[in-house]
Amino acid sequence: MNIRLSPALRTLLPHRLLALGAVLALMLSACVTQGHLEPTGGTLRHEGQAVVLLMPPDVELSELTVGGLVEPNAEWTAQGLSNVNQALADRMRRRKAAMIPYDAPVGDAGRAHDHQQIMKLHRAVGVSIIQHKYFEPLVLPTKKDVFDWGLGPDVQMLREEYNAQYALFVYLRDSYSSPGRVAMMVAMTVFGYGMPGGAQTGFASLVDLGSGEVVWFNLLLRTTGDLRSPEPAREAIDALLAGFPL
């Protein structure tokens, strides 16, 4: 009776979340198209200055152990999240877009629940986009030449509650090889074997809170970067938001 014991349990837990890290790591070495995506012929529809609601960035920093386990690190994650928030705020200020951070409704469990559902839906949609738009073997014939993903009109609740036209969702995973792992990687290279190290992976979407449409999407996959320090975090956000329309 433990948390990692059965396949049945895994169907209950948000295994997409577990799988996603693995999928992204795999894609590092696979046939992946890079570059941001926008709806076919789609332009942003807003008047005056755009207001962007920043959904809570889903950030996790981990250490890759000698044996290849990914060990989540709470201290690095707290630091990384703070750097990511700062970098996002700076980025928006530079572009003169107004950004308001998401604030969970206090004392309103129903609303908080609905917001969580939107975040879970976004993650599911994001995973579909990555699988079927970026990963060539899985590109769907009906989606090959179009980009028409969305979260549906329920996201309008966020527009009304936060008075924003768009919502920005950010997902980032960053892992670093432990010193022992680095030594191993070097040793294995000497003997002619490859051994993967840490990676920086993630994706971001901009969602129109009127239509629910994903109006911009980008994927980040690389073996460099470090969210633990402000400067590299800023660089990571610039890379993640490459081609961002605001």
Added chain:
Amino acid sequence: MRRLGSVALLVLACSGCATVGPVEDIQPGERPSLETDEAGLWMYMDRMETALATSGRVVTDPALNAYVRDIVCRLSPDYCRDIRIYIVRTPHFNATMAPNGFMQVWTGLMLRATNEAQLAYVIGHEIGHFQRRHSIQRWRDARNKTDFAAVFQVAAAAAGAGYAGSLASLAAIASILSFSRDQEREADDVGFTTMANAGYDPEQAPRIWEALLEERDASDKPEQVVFFATHPSTEERIGTLREQAQALIAKGAPRDAGAEKYKRIVGPFRDEWLRDEFRKREYAETEVVMNRLLAEERQNGDVLFMKGEFYRIRDESGDEDRAIEAYKAALLGDGAPPETHRSLGLVFWDAGRNDEARASFAEYLRAAPDASDRKMVEAYVKELETPQ
């Protein structure tokens, strides 16, 4: 040959060299400090919990949740505020405990327990995992052993014996699993002591394992009973628990099983959870579960109705007659639902006994005049009345 020998020795050493030091029990209200590996594990499980909390599979019924919460608090007033319960609708026997205090109780477990004491024993076992910080111990154990296996792989590669690297990985996995079984034994002890101290009938602890064993023995695919993978042999557990229980009872231990209250609060969910079991299509096991429920309440028309449903859905040779027999017994028992007539009608119809089918459908419409499927059943009757 000599090389192989030394390799084997190293593989063996792998399971012994990486030991995990003893860990203090968690204190009520304690949170690990941010720089520790334990904080990383908590952070990860916090995320899991947030996702599960909004899952459609969580049973939100307030009375049921309050009941399970009360059991936790009765078992462990100290940890009661640190543990958050999620009743998860899934038709398997299990409960889980995460290091940050989030506990899952699966409906398959609640369906199989026949009284509060049996559920309390399993919950006590989960509290044992929390109290003894088993998750972080297991993580450290896995990390050490996979670290060692990886170092060994490099050494093996250097020696030109790449196959030995895979052997080391296997040894590491086996060793990690055996560590997990030791933890289960420890949690068993805590679970038993906790439930007995709280005044629950100690004899109920082995009962829940006996039930599980009976299911496994009936199963066509015993390996599919997910529970057995990481747990010590059930026979061993039953033996130990029986002895412990007898010793306590001889000393005049309280014998509260809480069967009546359990039936009152959990009973209303039984049919729904049984139908979840049917959907697994693992009928041999489900039949055992159902017969246990029937043994508790032989005259219960509702359970007899579900027995009929079981045979109607399984639909193997002879099941038509078994279903008809069960439905008829249900109608003679107490509290058979009106749907008994409808199901009886469907089985009669299938068997070509059209007059009886028509009569049963008519009886259903009399017993449930406002049924939402009235129009559909009326159409059945009409079809049965039309000469072929």
